[in-house]
Amino acid sequence: MVQEGAQAPSPEVSLAVTLFFAAFLVGMILCLAFEEKLHAQKSLIVGLFALITLLAGAVLLPLPYGPYLIGGHEVALPVYIPAIDWGVITIILGASLFVDVTSRSGLFTWIAIRLTKASRGDPRRLLWYYGLMTVVFSAVLNNVTAMIIVGSLSAVSLGKLERSDKLLGFLLVEGLLTNVGGLLILISSVPNIIVGTAAGISFIAFFIKAAPFVLVVTIATLLLGARIFEIRGLATPEEIEEAARLVEGFDERDGIESRGFFWFGAVMLVLFIVAIATASVTPYVRDLGMGFIALAFAAVMLIRFKHEVDEFYRTIDWDLLAFFAALFVVISVMEHAQVLALIGRGVEGLIALGPRAGTSAVLLSSAAFSSVTDNIPLAAMLAKIVADIPMPGGGILPPGDPLWWAVIFGANLGGNLTPIGSASTLVAVTIMHKHNVPLSFVAFVRKAFPFAAMHLALAVGYVLIAT
Amino acid sequence: MTRVDQFESVFRSAARTVFRPEAVELNSVLVVCDGDGSAAEEFAARSRSFLGILDERENLRWVTVPGSEFRTVPDLLDRVETERPGLICTHRHLHSESWRWPYTLGEYVDVLTQATTTPVLVMPHPERPEFQNLAGHHPRSVMAITDHLTGDNRLVNYSAQVTHPGGHLLLSHVEDDAIFERYMEAISRIPTIDTHVARQEIRDRLLKDPENYIESCREGLARSAPELTVEALVTSGHHIRAYRRLVEEREVDLLVMNTKDEDQLAMHGLAYPLAIELRTIPLLML
Numbered sequence: 001m002v003q004e005g006a007q008a009p010s011p012e013v014s015l016a017v018t019l020f021f022a023a024f025l026v027g028m029i030l031c032l033a034f035e036e037k038l039h040a041q042k043s044l045i046v047g048l049f050a051l052i053t054l055l056a057g058a059v060l061l062p063l064p065y066g067p068y069l070i071g072g073h074e075v076a077l078p079v080y081i082p083a084i085d086w087g088v089i090t091i092i093l094g095a096s097l098f099v100d101v102t103s104r105s106g107l108f109t110w111i112a113i114r115l116t117k118a119s120r121g122d123p124r125r126l127l128w129y130y131g132l133m134t135v136v137f138s139a140v141l142n143n144v145t146a147m148i149i150v151g152s153l154s155a156v157s158l159g160k161l162e163r164s165d166k167l168l169g170f171l172l173v174e175g176l177l178t179n180v181g182g183l184l185i186l187i188s189s190v191p192n193i194i195v196g197t198a199a200g201i202s203f204i205a206f207f208i209k210a211a212p213f214v215l216v217v218t219i220a221t222l223l224l225g226a227r228i229f230e231i232r233g234l235a236t237p238e239e240i241e242e243a244a245r246l247v248e249g250f251d252e253r254d255g256i257e258s259r260g261f262f263w264f265g266a267v268m269l270v271l272f273i274v275a276i277a278t279a280s281v282t283p284y285v286r287d288l289g290m291g292f293i294a295l296a297f298a299a300v301m302l303i304r305f306k307h308e309v310d311e312f313y314r315t316i317d318w319d320l321l322a323f324f325a326a327l328f329v330v331i332s333v334m335e336h337a338q339v340l341a342l343i344g345r346g347v348e349g350l351i352a353l354g355p356r357a358g359t360s361a362v363l364l365s366s367a368a369f370s371s372v373t374d375n376i377p378l379a380a381m382l383a384k385i386v387a388d389i390p391m392p393g394g395g396i397l398p399p400g401d402p403l404w405w406a407v408i409f410g411a412n413l414g415g416n417l418t419p420i421g422s423a424s425t426l427v428a429v430t431i432m433h434k435h436n437v438p439l440s441f442v443a444f445v446r447k448a449f450p451f452a453a454m455h456l457a458l459a460v461g462y463v464l465i466a467t
Numbered sequence: 468m469t470r471v472d473q474f475e476s477v478f479r480s481a482a483r484t485v486f487r488p489e490a491v492e493l494n495s496v497l498v499v500c501d502g503d504g505s506a507a508e509e510f511a512a513r514s515r516s517f518l519g520i521l522d523e524r525e526n527l528r529w530v531t532v533p534g535s536e537f538r539t540v541p542d543l544l545d546r547v548e549t550e551r552p553g554l555i556c557t558h559r560h561l562h563s564e565s566w567r568w569p570y571t572l573g574e575y576v577d578v579l580t581q582a583t584t585t586p587v588l589v590m591p592h593p594e595r596p597e598f599q600n601l602a603g604h605h606p607r608s609v610m611a612i613t614d615h616l617t618g619d620n621r622l623v624n625y626s627a628q629v630t631h632p633g634g635h636l637l638l639s640h641v642e643d644d645a646i647f648e649r650y651m652e653a654i655s656r657i658p659t660i661d662t663h664v665a666r667q668e669i670r671d672r673l674l675k676d677p678e679n680y681i682e683s684c685r686e687g688l689a690r691s692a693p694e695l696t697v698e699a700l701v702t703s704g705h706h707i708r709a710y711r712r713l714v715e716e717r718e719v720d721l722l723v724m725n726t727k728d729e730d731q732l733a734m735h736g737l738a739y740p741l742a743i744e745l746r747t748i749p750l751l752m753l
Contacts, residue, residue: 152474254481
């Protein structure tokens with residue numbers, strides 16, 4: 001039998017087999033939730049589950065083995081290769097490589113230090129500048145890189161300003177804002193890419209829809225952060241003068257090895273954003289996809305380091321990429337085992353609560369789920385489930401449907417409820433520990449809860465009104 | 468290495484120590500010597516002439532304590548306590564014949580430099596020919612030395628204050644090769660650290676910080692003391708030999724150094740051997 005490119009789920013699966021595979025899915029999610037306790041990395045955890053579920057699938061399921069029909073040609077591929085969404089993998093690979101090479105130009109540190117100096121060392125102004133920088137960096141780069149850059153700068157600059165007592169507040173607010181910034185554009189976070197791709201949301205449409213929400217939530221978060229953590233402006237002329245003198249010591253040119261490469265990096269970053277934004281309307285490029293753009297920009301940037309490209313290959317987060325690949329395999333097996341259809345029936349139950357209550361319930365349950373485990377499997381699963389919701393005229397729900405946005409907002413913002421909810425909040429906690437301002441799991445939840453509750457309340461209102 | 472550490476390193480590197488020019492306020496100078504009568508007057512006159520620039524800038528009160536006015540270290544400390552000078556000007560081996568041998572500074576100077584917070588200018592012993600040669604001589608080439616120059620505003624401000632207008636202020640930093648090699652030896656035995664890269668990067672880093680600071684001093688002093696020429700002498704080598712070589716090569720008239728050490732009662736590790744060996748030029752010990 002020849003398969004038509006993608007795999008089609010088979011309905012000939014008993015409930016017992018479905019539940020058997022569902023148990024594997026629950027097991028994998030629990031293992032991811034307790035990743036730190038297991039002292040094992042994501043790629044190995046999910047990789048082992050992928051191997052086991054594939055083997056079990058080979059025994060119990062009618063898996064769609066090849067050959068596959070691609071472009072009219074029969075291609076022999078192992079069953080787990082077409083299971084992987086290579087579009088997502090190439091975007092992540094290309095974008096992270098591009099960001100890594102561009103960061104060597106000193107561009108991001110230059111921006112960060114310029115903002116620090118512009119604050120003149122005033123803590124409240126610093127919080128606003130760093131908060132806005134976190135949102136923009138999370139949107140343009142990714143939330144982990146943004147947290148690393150802004151978090152490490154916060155530690156160094158507050159230390160220099162002798163305000164290390166405010167570090168906890170800064171890091172917590174920045175950690176929460178990474179997940180807010182992750183909502184700004186289509187490529188800001190993996191759930192955006194997965195759900196946006198599945199829903200067919202264009203880059204521009206995504207930005208227009210998400211930007212007002214991100215702006216309002218960012219301002220609200222910074223106001224609340226300044227109030228809760230008592231981050232105030234400088235009062236006396238002596239304090240103002242001393243703080244300004246201390247931040248003047250920062251030299252933004254220190255990390256720039258070559259002015260030419262610095263400007264090249266800046267231009268390439270702008271072009272990269274423009275290319276990604278117009279990917280869906282640019283002839284030829286739209287057929288090659290955003291992954292091609294990301295890889296192409298990374299390759300052009302690497303020309304500068306042609307003798308040491310292996311250094312950059314070593315810095316790629318292979319754990320993350322292997323995790324995605326294995327996750328797609330697990331989800332594909334779950335699809336064939338009818339596990340996704342089973343969860344879909346549960347989601348249908350939520351949706352059946354009505355257009356308002358149903359959408360709110362999907363958003364809040366997505367947030368609750370992503371607060372204790374990785375939001376990527378959640379987004380991947382829900383994207384498939386929402387895509388499979390039957391439409392009267394066939395096809396999938398339109399890109400503007402509130403359900404897509406409920407999944408996107410819930411999956412991103414749920415990460416703010418707990419320190420393990422997102423990779424960037426975990427980085428924030430790591431920096432806190434590094435600088436001897438440890439925050440336990442419970443303490444994090446207690447401090448983050450007012451922010452997360454506000455974010456979710458605003459998100460529910462926004463999704464119901466604006467989508 | 469984690470990426471957090473990587474970025475923190477980048478930002479720490481960018482966070483430089485900035486020099487802050489500040490005027491050094493001196494009200495009086497206490498001249499202490501072991502001679503009496505004309506010998507004391509001659510020592511005081513020569514010291515005052517050498518520090519003529521301070522006299523021009525400040526309305527200084529000069530008080531001379533001849534050798535007959537103190538016989539013990541407590542006597543001298545009591546006198547310092549009474550006068551509370553801004554600067555003590557003396558010579559090594561007060562009331563001692565040990566000046567002929569280059570092994571100590573004499574008990575008075577040893578205690579003075581540590582028991583008081585007052586800077587001490589140690590002139591060559593009056594019986595040495597170098598002291599005679601100081602007649603009409605001004606500190607036109609002043610070298611500030613320490614093993615941690617970065618952030619040492621006080622040292623630089625003092626040095627600038629005593630440099631004759633139009634003179635050269637040499638800000639020096641010698642990174643000790645012996646210590647560096649000891650760490651490199653340890654690093655060379657750690658398989659996870661690339662020894663070649665570590666050697667290059669650490670050496671560059673160690674020299675870059677004082678270079679940056681001196682650049683900041685140069686910018687600061689260009690505003691507060693534009694008549695001075697500020698030069699950077701940043702190198703690595705054997706501490707004593709390197710400083711001695713620099714003193715000879717640059718024909719230094721006055722050495723300025725820190726002598727207090729927060730962690731110990733004895734004189735600062737580098738200052739004492741330098742003070743012992745460099746007997747031919749005046750030393751300002753802060």
